[in-house]
Amino acid sequence: MNGPEPAASRLSHAYILSGPAGAARRAAADRLAMSYVCTGENPPCGVCSGCRKAAAGIHPDIVRVGEDGKDVNVAAVRALRSDAYILPNEAPRKVYRIENAGSMNASAQNAMLKLLEDGPPYAAFLLLAESDGDLLPTVRSRCETLRLDRLAGEAPDPALVEQSRTLAGLLLTGGELERMEYCVGLEKLDREGLAALLDQTVERLREGLLASPDRKRALALTEHVKALRSALDFNVGPGHIAGWLCAGSMPGNPNKTR
Numbered sequence: 001m002n003g004p005e006p007a008a009s010r011l012s013h014a015y016i017l018s019g020p021a022g023a024a025r026r027a028a029a030d031r032l033a034m035s036y037v038c039t040g041e042n043p044p045c046g047v048c049s050g051c052r053k054a055a056a057g058i059h060p061d062i063v064r065v066g067e068d069g070k071d072v073n074v075a076a077v078r079a080l081r082s083d084a085y086i087l088p089n090e091a092p093r094k095v096y097r098i099e100n101a102g103s104m105n106a107s108a109q110n111a112m113l114k115l116l117e118d119g120p121p122y123a124a125f126l127l128l129a130e131s132d133g134d135l136l137p138t139v140r141s142r143c144e145t146l147r148l149d150r151l152a153g154e155a156p157d158p159a160l161v162e163q164s165r166t167l168a169g170l171l172l173t174g175g176e177l178e179r180m181e182y183c184v185g186l187e188k189l190d191r192e193g194l195a196a197l198l199d200q201t202v203e204r205l206r207e208g209l210l211a212s213p214d215r216k217r218a219l220a221l222t223e224h225v226k227a228l229r230s231a232l233d234f235n236v237g238p239g240h241i242a243g244w245l246c247a248g249s250m251p252g253n254p255n256k257t258r
Contacts, residue, residue: 011035011043011093012144014116014125016101018132019148028148029097029126030054033062036124037091050091061091064099071103077111084115084123093124101127102134109136116142144226147199164200171205171221171245172212183246187239194238198229 015032019025035043037050037059044051053059065080066072080096088094098104104112116125116139125143129135132145170179186194205222212218228241 011124013119013121013123014127014143016127016129016132016135016140016143016145017148018129018145020130021128024148025128028146029128032126033059033095033097036093036095037061039092059091060089061093062095062097064097066098066100066103070100071105072098072100072108073105074108074111077104077108077115081111081115081119084119088122093122095124095126097126097128099128102129102131104135106136109139113139113142141230145230160196160200161204164197164204167197167201168204168208171201171225172208172218180246183242186242186245189238191232191238194241195229195232198225198232198241201225202229 011032017025017028017032031044034046034051034054037054038044038048039050040046040048044054046055050059054062063080063083065076080098084094084096086094112125112127113136115123119125127135127139127143132140132147167182170182174182186197189197202222202225205218205225209215209218209222225245228245231244232238232241
């Protein structure tokens with residue numbers, strides 16, 4: 001019988017943290033990096049050796065690239081790629097925190113793309129950029145994007161959070177008719193409003209992921225909503241998104257967008 005799934009393996013292998021440079025972006029990157037090297041049950045636990053070393057900035061498996069503010073060039077990415085095939089010293093994952101990912105030119109990004117596609121399973125990447133639009137679509141498609149557009153400490157709109165909580169609940173456990181009626185109503189939103197709702201819905205689904213009685217379905221629904229949110233960046237209409245959202249949330253059929 002297999003043991004429990006390592007906590008660090010529940011995270012994506014790559015995240016883009018987009019938003020203004022500052023405390024909010026640094027805090028998000030710090031927390032993610034700590035989560036990767038955490039050996040506690042619910043990362044980041046804050047008390048294990050990995051978390052304590054990460055907090056002190058001395059963890060050997062958290063590697064910073066571009067911390068000096070210089071552009072991240074193709075030579076730096078190739079050096080990173082070589083280092084990535086060296087096993088972690090002590091943590092379950094080896095984390096590469098690319099501080100100025102938006103500075104990478106096309107050659108550097110293509111070198112990074114190969115690593116995102118074919119890198120070792122223990123390697124994880126945090127790409128920090130002012131805007132995820134600074135990165136090639138091929139790079140973005142292989143990462144989860146966390147947009148940190150709000151000022152540090154600024155809370156999201158409470159009404160939007162409540163709406164996203166309702167939508168997440170309906171997707172997970174609501175009746176078919178309830179889901180359909182709610183999703184039809186989303187067609188009235190403009191693209192920006194629907195994008196904001198889906199961003200928050202992904203957050204609500206993530207928050208409840210570990211507590212869900214059907215974690216596999218909850219994870220599939222999270223990926224489905226993320227994919228639909230990304231489609232809005234390519235001028236897909238809200239009506240199409242609403243229809244796909246409803247269709248892909250049917251029991252036994254998450255993530256299906258036909």
